[in-house]
Amino acid sequence: MRHLILGTFLYLCCAFPSHGEEFDAKRHKMVEEILADITANDRFTLDPTVQAAMGKVERHRFVPGWLAAFAYLNRPLPIGHGQTISQPTIVALMTDLIKVKAGDKVLEIGTGSGYQAAVLAEIVESVYSIEIIEPLEKEAAERLKSLGYGNVKVKLSDGYYGWPEAAPFDAIVVTAASSHVPPPLIKQLKPGGRMVIPLGAQFMTQYLMLVEKRMDGSVTSHQIAPVAFVPLTGKH
Amino acid sequence: MPVLKPPFFAIGLLSSCLLAYEVLLTRLFSIVLWHHFAYMIISAAMLGFGASGTALALLKEKIAPHIGAVYLIAATSTAFLMPLAFLLAQQVPFNPLELLWDGTQPAKLLAIYLLMMLPFFFGGLCMGLVLWHFGGNAGRIYAFDILGAGAGSLGVIGLLYVMPPHKVLIVLTALSLAAAAVAVIELEMRPKWMAKVFFGLALIVAAMPPGNWMLTHPSTYKDLSQTLNITGMRVIEERSSPLGQITVVESSRIPFRHAPGMSLNAMDEPPPQLAVFVDGNGPAVITRFDGTLAPLAYLDQLTSALPYHVLNEPHSRPHVLVLGAGAGGDVLQALYHGAGKIDAVELDRNIIDLVQRRFSGFAGNLYARPEVHTYEGEARGFVNTHDDRYDLIQVALLDSFGVASAGLYGLSESYLYTVEALQTYLNRLTPGGMLAVTRWLSLPPRDSLKLFATAVAALERAGVSNPAARLAMIRGWKTVTLLVKHSDFTSGEIAAIKEFSRARSFDVAYYPGMRADEANRYNLLAQPYFYEGAVALLGTERQAFLDRYKFSIEPATDDRPYFFHFFKWNAAAELFALREQGGMALLDWSYPLLVATLLQAFVASILLVLAPLAVSRRRRALPTLRVALYFLAIGLAFMFMEIAFIQKFVLFLAHPLYAVAVVLCAFLVFAGVGSWLAERWRGRGSNRNVSLAVVAIATLSVIYLAVLPSVFQGLIHLSDPAKIAISVALIAPLAVCMGIPFPTGMMRLASTAQDAIPWAWAINGFASVVGAVLATLLAIHLGFAAVILLAVLIYGLAGAALKGFA
Structure with missing residues (x-):
């Protein structure tokens, strides 16, 4: 019986989100964790604007209510329809890698919960986000609107052709899995623009691909493991 | 209720249903989750066999006066729990992908284990009861048990070719009920009409139209589930065979455009495609082609x-x-x-x-x-x-x-x-x-x-x-x-x-x-x-x-055919320390899961094997350490041999599925023959029989290890039936010998310490599970040849242990 009571108590704790200030404190702690994670890898830094955006966006508003208590853990969470909200460290790293700044126009393929779009919207002028799964698109559009992200446009569409009416973009984030990088997206990237794509299974980002379009239109890509792990040690 | 002779045919039929169920679960969990979780879950479920021995050892006095009724209840429970346990297990919101993130996932996995253990527990109880009560006939009982299993291993492959897995589940339920009816007849239970009731039930179940409630519900994180979430996706064809469940999906709105790793310089868009998923994984694509x-x-x-x-x-x-x-x-x-x-x-x-x-x-x-x-x-x-x-x-x-x-x-x-x-x-x-x-x-x-x-x-x-x-x-x-x-x-x-x-x-x-x-x-x-x-x-x-x-x-x-095994322990420790930065994504998952599977089987076995010892007030009624060692050794060694030789024949028979089915069936059937012989030859003395069997196993194994590669190379061009015949002929003598130790030990106990039989059954059950997982683990590191040599050594140990039986 004692277990039942304890279990019910724990369930209630999880089911009802705690007060706003508590979330603020958790978010603050999360940003510290992200910063520590990312800078542990001496190849990375985290731009203060990205830190500020991560500290501002209320991640608990982007996860299902019953998971709100876990929203500021540095981990991916399920958001239904077989999709996830990415691990905050990965969101921060992706945002940092595309080097966005105020005044930029960014395209996102795969809105999901809308969290990444919100983080971008804190920094850039406008975000165009495309989602392929209808209920997710509706939820994300409503959520972003209610949270006051007026600079994010969401539409239900095939991400392959990008958003030609709004092209070209300073940066593109492709979070939807794809067997290849759609050529139209590369076309819609401004010369000097950057595109980032996470690769790996759900809940497990193995590496990030950063595509850079040079001023002459040619592209190079970088494959970046988020983790500071070298397969070899010592000389060979 | 008068009990006269062992229910041989009921045991044979039940055993074939249980083995078929085991194979079927591999299919079902591969569709619902992923293959290696299927392996983990089934390993845990098989512990139900061992647990039944423990339960029997603890409760035998209470059960003894009602043995027929208990058998019937256990057999009926097995039948109904086969579909029920799986359906309930599907309701558990277990997501393997979150195992490392979410502390509640292991508890959910445990819930699935416990549910899936139930049919094996009750099935094992039937076997254990019969072995205990009719210990003197252990040879023939075990023969029917494994002959049935052999038939089940082939039968289920046939069934999976003609019907989808969820329907096979219903067929197995019906057959298990029929096995209960056969038991009523063989055990001459009263009232006699009970047999008709069970047959009737079996018919009703078999004729039941399959409803949606029976369908499998794959994880939402499988490729197919994710694809079907997109508007305009439609399943246009489904095929099922033991090799996998195939689903073809057409997209009316958003093309698949499958071109894995296409150059970033390319401007081409692939033509329309149909996506083909196997067990919900994929896709591969059929690309539209008009000849240009x-x-x-x-x-x-x-x-x-x-x-x-x-x-x-x-x-x-x-x-x-x-x-x-x-x-x-x-x-x-x-x-x-x-x-x-x-x-x-x-x-x-x-x-x-x-x-x-x-x-x-x-x-x-x-x-x-x-x-x-x-x-x-x-x-x-x-x-x-x-x-x-x-x-x-x-x-x-x-x-x-x-x-x-x-x-x-x-x-x-x-x-x-x-x-x-x-x-x-x-x-x-x-x-x-x-x-x-x-x-x-x-x-x-x-x-x-x-x-x-x-x-x-x-x-x-x-x-x-x-x-x-x-x-x-x-x-x-x-x-x-x-x-x-x-x-x-x-x-x-x-x-x-x-x-x-x-x-x-x-x-x-x-x-x-x-x-x-x-x-x-x-x-x-x-x-x-x-x-x-x-x-x-x-x-x-x-x-x-x-x-x-x-x-x-x-x-x-x-x-050591483990191309996809990349795991090293020292790297794992480093990656675990880096988990917050995404280190876990680099980990090769299946190996640690195999180790976890072994550990959980080991811990469960120890606890459940020791339970009767801890609880028993009359420790003298329990057998000596040598008895435990004997049944542990032959359980381990049998699984080592079976698994390693299946792999050795897979290449020769050149088909992963048929090879496993043929070799497994041959092993079980001929081990059944060995069991039957063990009972016939009991007069010659158990020590002598087991010693001869062990010597023969050792000799054959060493010869096979030395000559099979060249024999296979020389005969690889033969037709499939000829290769199957040769494989069966090669397995037969080995399997006959491997079938002798278990019933011989049981018969020995029947005449010296009958009450120890359930305990020995439990030990053997656990050893089989631990043996199966351990064989894979050892093969990864040492290779299958070493697994076979180790099995020979363990058989030798068993032979020595038997000599010390009281």
Whole structure:
């Protein structure tokens, strides 16, 4: 019986989100964790604007209510329809890698919960986000609107052709899995623009691909493991 | 209730249902989750057998007066729990992908274990009851038990060909109820009409129309589930066989555009495609083809197109062998590049049929074209039994990216990428011909470098003095292609490799004479890992590199066919420490899960085996340590032998499924014969019988280990029926001997310490589970030959232990 009571108590704790200030404190702690994670890898830094955006966006508003208590853990969470909200460290790293700044126009393929779009919207002028799964698109559009992200446009569409009416973009984030990088997206990237794509299974980002379009239109890509792990040690 | 003679036929039928159920669960959990979780869950479920022995040991006094009734209740429970446990287990919101993130997931997995243990617990209770009560007939009881299991192992494969897995579940429920009815008759239970009631129930269940409630509910994170979430996706065809459940999906709104790892420079869009999922993983695609090649230009933008640019005169219209043709992507690629003749080998008849018949119009009658010849069969078997020579052998990218990148294949034996396999392929090449293998790119490099190491070993074994001159590897941003040539690469060919890669912004990872500054130009890595790895693997300090590398990339061999096993403990510790930064995504999952499976089986076994000892007030009624050791040893050794020899015969029989079914069935049936003989020969003395059996097992095993490879090589060209007959003939004497120790020990206990029988049954049950998992673990590290030798040693121990029985 004692277990039942304890279990019910724990369930209630999880089911009802705690007060706003508590979330603020958790978010603050999360940003510290992200910063520590990312800078542990001496190849990375985290731009203060990205830190500020991560500290501002209320991640608990982007996860299902019953998971709100876990929203500021540095981990991916399920958001239904077989999709996830990415691990905050990965969101921060992706945002940092595309080097966005105020005044930029960014395209996102795969809105999901809308969290990444919100983080971008804190920094850039406008975000165009495309989602392929209808209920997710509706939820994300409503959520972003209610949270006051007026600079994010969401539409239900095939991400392959990008958003030609709004092209070209300073940066593109492709979070939807794809067997290849759609050529139209590369076309819609401004010369000097950057595109980032996470690769790996759900809940497990193995590496990030950063595509850079040079001023002459040619592209190079970088494959970046988020983790500071070298397969070899010592000389060979 | 009077109890007269053992219910032999009921036991046989129940046993066949339980074994069939075990095989069926592998299918069902592979569809719902992923294959290696199926393995984990079933291992845990099988502990139910051992637990039944423990329960019996603890409750035997209470059960004794009602043995018939208890048997019937247990048999009925088994029947109904088969579907019920699975349906309930599907309701548990377990998500393996969150195991490392979410502390509640292990508890959910445990709930699934406990549910799935139930049918095996009650089934085991039936067996244990009968063995205990009729211990003197243990030989024949065990014979019916394993003969039934043998029949079940074949029967379920047949059933899975004619009906989907969820219907097989219903058939097994009905058959288990029929087994209960047979028990009523054999045990002469009163009232007699009970038998009719059970038969009636069986008929009702069998005739029940399958409803939606019975369908499987795959994880929402499987590729198929994710695809079906998109508006406009529609399932247009479903096929089911023991090889997998195939689902074909059409998209009315958003094309699939499957072109894995296509060059970033490419501007082509793939033509319309149909997606083909196997057990919800994938997709592979059937591409629309109208006979014109221009829309297939995207296939020239993949790393796998490299060999077509390197092959030159006289190979300009090459004779190509595609191993793992699937839905035809690599066949189309060969056509696009002007192949003169294409032999396409695919294991699953259903997949061939989709392209050849069901969607032949859409696929442009691809498999009916004069230059294309399709063969149903396993890749190695095909290469071994056909004498044709090829200009190009393409080993297709068969597994899906998601499954591969999550490291979920670590436990699967694969004879496609072993040193011996590569040697076989190289032997089938024309002078100047080449082997091309494409894999998904993993970072840090794992499969690609392991493949490279395997190719180096294969060339060295073939006596090539300078393997470095025959290897080339390129990488895109998502795939890696390795070329192994039958002769040295020429300067013209090297120029072609460089030009192909440059035009597509693929990086050259290795070619003979490559300079370090040529690596890592387009898809930039922190370090040129692929080039450095390739150079190290060709150098004199190869072993030091292999030892130092943080993933296991030692070449896979036929004796240790674990190509997808990359796990190393020290790297795991480092990655675990880096988990918050994403370290866990780099971990090869299946190995730690195998270890976890072993540990959980071990802990459960210890607790449950010790339970009767702890609870029993009359410890003297329990058997000695030697008895425990005996049943532990023969349980372990039997599983070691069975699993290792199945793998040894898989290559000979050249079909993963039929080989397992045939070898398993032969093992069980002939072990059944051995059990029957054990009862007939009991007068000769149990020590003598077991000693003879152990000596025979040891002799046969050692002979087989020594001669089977050359026997198989010599006979590989025979027809399938002949090879099956030879396999059965080889297994028979070994299995007969292996069937003797268990019933002999049981009969010995029946005459000396009958109350110890349930305990011995429990120990043997646990040993079988631990043995199965341990055999795989040992094979990964030591190889199957070592597993067999170890089994011989353990049998020797058993022989010694029996001599000390009270």
